[in-house]
Amino acid sequence: xxxxxxxxxxxxxxxxxxxxVSLTVSAGEAVGLQGPxxxxxxxxxxxxxxxHRPDSGEVVIDGEPARGWRHRAPRAQRTAFGVVFQQPRLxxxxxxxxxxxIAEPLRATGQTADGVRELAETVGLGADLLARRPHEVSDGxxxxxxxxxxxxxxxxxxxCDEMTAMLDASTTAALxxxxxxxxxxxxxxxxxxxxxxxxxxxxxxxxxxxAELTSV
Amino acid sequence: MRDRAYLRAxxxxxxxxxxxxxLALVGExxxxxxxxxxxxLGLLPGNASVAGSAxxxxxxxxxxxxxxxxxxxxxxxxxxxxxxxxxxxxxxPVRTVRSQLAEIVRELTGASGEGVATAAERAxxxxxxxxxYPHELSGGLAQRAATxxxxxGDAPLLLADEPTTGLDRDLVERTVDELRRHTGxxxxxxxxxxxxxxxxxxxxxxxxMYAGRVVEIADAGTFFGAPGPRHPYARGLLNALPEREFTPxxxxxxxxxxxxxxxAFAARCGRVSEACGVLPEFVAGVACHHVGHMDEAExxxx
Numbered sequence: 001x002x003x004x005x006x007x008x009x010x011x012x013x014x015x016x017x018x019x020x021v022s023l024t025v026s027a028g029e030a031v032g033l034q035g036p037x038x039x040x041x042x043x044x045x046x047x048x049x050x051x052h053r054p055d056s057g058e059v060v061i062d063g064e065p066a067r068g069w070r071h072r073a074p075r076a077q078r079t080a081f082g083v084v085f086q087q088p089r090l091x092x093x094x095x096x097x098x099x100x101x102i103a104e105p106l107r108a109t110g111q112t113a114d115g116v117r118e119l120a121e122t123v124g125l126g127a128d129l130l131a132r133r134p135h136e137v138s139d140g141x142x143x144x145x146x147x148x149x150x151x152x153x154x155x156x157x158x159x160c161d162e163m164t165a166m167l168d169a170s171t172t173a174a175l176x177x178x179x180x181x182x183x184x185x186x187x188x189x190x191x192x193x194x195x196x197x198x199x200x201x202x203x204x205x206x207x208x209x210x211a212e213l214t215s216v
Numbered sequence: 217m218r219d220r221a222y223l224r225a226x227x228x229x230x231x232x233x234x235x236x237x238x239l240a241l242v243g244e245x246x247x248x249x250x251x252x253x254x255x256x257l258g259l260l261p262g263n264a265s266v267a268g269s270a271x272x273x274x275x276x277x278x279x280x281x282x283x284x285x286x287x288x289x290x291x292x293x294x295x296x297x298x299x300x301x302x303x304x305x306x307x308x309p310v311r312t313v314r315s316q317l318a319e320i321v322r323e324l325t326g327a328s329g330e331g332v333a334t335a336a337e338r339a340x341x342x343x344x345x346x347x348x349y350p351h352e353l354s355g356g357l358a359q360r361a362a363t364x365x366x367x368x369g370d371a372p373l374l375l376a377d378e379p380t381t382g383l384d385r386d387l388v389e390r391t392v393d394e395l396r397r398h399t400g401x402x403x404x405x406x407x408x409x410x411x412x413x414x415x416x417x418x419x420x421x422x423x424x425m426y427a428g429r430v431v432e433i434a435d436a437g438t439f440f441g442a443p444g445p446r447h448p449y450a451r452g453l454l455n456a457l458p459e460r461e462f463t464p465x466x467x468x469x470x471x472x473x474x475x476x477x478x479x480a481f482a483a484r485c486g487r488v489s490e491a492c493g494v495l496p497e498f499v500a501g502v503a504c505h506h507v508g509h510m511d512e513a514e515x516x517x518x
Contacts, residue, residue, distance in 0.1 A: 037356025
């Protein structure tokens with residue numbers, strides 16, 4: 001279970017963007033978090049993925065409170081999460097070939113990068129694209145690589161922050177399909193953050209509106 | 217541009233756009249939509265070349281042939297407004313929204329100061345955020361700031377290149393409604409988008425682009441309603457929507473550097489046959505070998 005307990009977070013302690021928010025995702029559950037742009041949902045997603053230290057409140061991962069944030073998070077907790085962001089261009093190192101981009105989490109944890117080709121296949125990236133750098137592929141192709149990277153360590157939790165906002169309908173359906181196939185195999189839980197209620201309701205087991213979350 | 221090869225990002229695209237009309241150009245990322253917009257504004261990189269013509273307004277100004285001086289002084293912002301794809305890259309990072317908006321208002325209308333709040337409100341940009349820098353804005357607010365900049369000049373042609381990326385549904389609707397309202401009776405709007413719901417909301421006609429070519433142009437009502445799109449790619453795109461079947465089109469678009477000789481969609485198409493080895497002609501609003509020969513039942517199954 002992934003629990004956010006009265007999380008307050010932001011970029012200025014005097015004016016937090018997230019106030020006293022609690023949210024629980026059960027093991028294997030897919031929860032959609034829907035809200036307008038600028039409401040703070042991405043900040044909450046970053047807190048949930050241990051990428052942003054909240055001003056107050058707790059994140060509890062499978063019964064264990066988070067003990068650090070970003071690179072200070074213990075490896076076992078940090079690698080329990082796979083994260084996909086909205087803008088693939090901003091989340092890909094432009095110097096890396098796609099194959100190295102996908103292999104990064106494996107190398108960073110001292111594993112061999114043997115599985116890259118297979119990972120690429122699961123997200124629909126052909127071998128010919130793996131030798132390219134980000135500027136040589138489309139947004140849709142780069143986001144596929146970013147999803148493969150998020151799945152590389154077989155995380156127990158996936159956090160998808162507007163994963164498909166930049167993408168066309170067909171690529172959106174394809175990437176959601178990849179996430180759901182992975183979740184069926186692995187039993188991973190999902191927090192999908194977005195603004196598109198129709199998409200989240202089709203995708204997730206339940207969808208929570210930002211307003212309901214903050215009014216409690 | 218590997219190996220200095222010449223790639224055609226956009227090929228043989230023809231359409232017209234009348235005052236008071238909104239044409240939505242839809243298609244997957246990388247299909248050439250934005251290159252087309254850049255070509256119209258003379259914003260392509262120096263190594264790009266354009267053939268063909270794009271005639272604007274009563275004096276039939278040919279945009280690809282116009283020199284930089286004309287484009288800079290008469291066209292950009294004045295006769296053609298651009299709502300850009302990536303506001304984060306479009307806004308100047310070291311200046312506040314107010315300062316950027318004030319400059320445009322001053323340059324294009326001669327007004328100083330007082331026009332800024334009105335200009336911000338037209339794009340639903342909150343006036344109390346005017347003194348913020350671009351990095352202090354959410355994606356949605358940055359997009360609205362960029363939209364506000366584009367609306368200032370009241371240009372007769374508005375090019376909106378993915379104006380709603382990253383906005384929530386309410387804001388998408390407000391933004392496209394504002395663009396549509398701006399069109400009025402005297403202006404034209406070319407809405408480039410992958411958001412089919414936004415296109416459905418405001419477009420009079422829809423043009424579907426695939427691998428650099430327009431494969432279908434249809435009336436928006438028949439495209440989104442009955443009988444629906446005619447080109448198999450367009451049907452697949454609509455069926456991928458979460459409110460419809462939510463099934464992706466198999467495979468990925470071809471590389472622009474390695475287009476097949478025949479129909480570029482053939483490799484992903486369920487109706488592929490020998491005829492697809494030849495490039496289909498664009499006839500009566502669609503470029504597909506099968507469409508003219510399909511009866512209604514076949515169309516429904518495709």
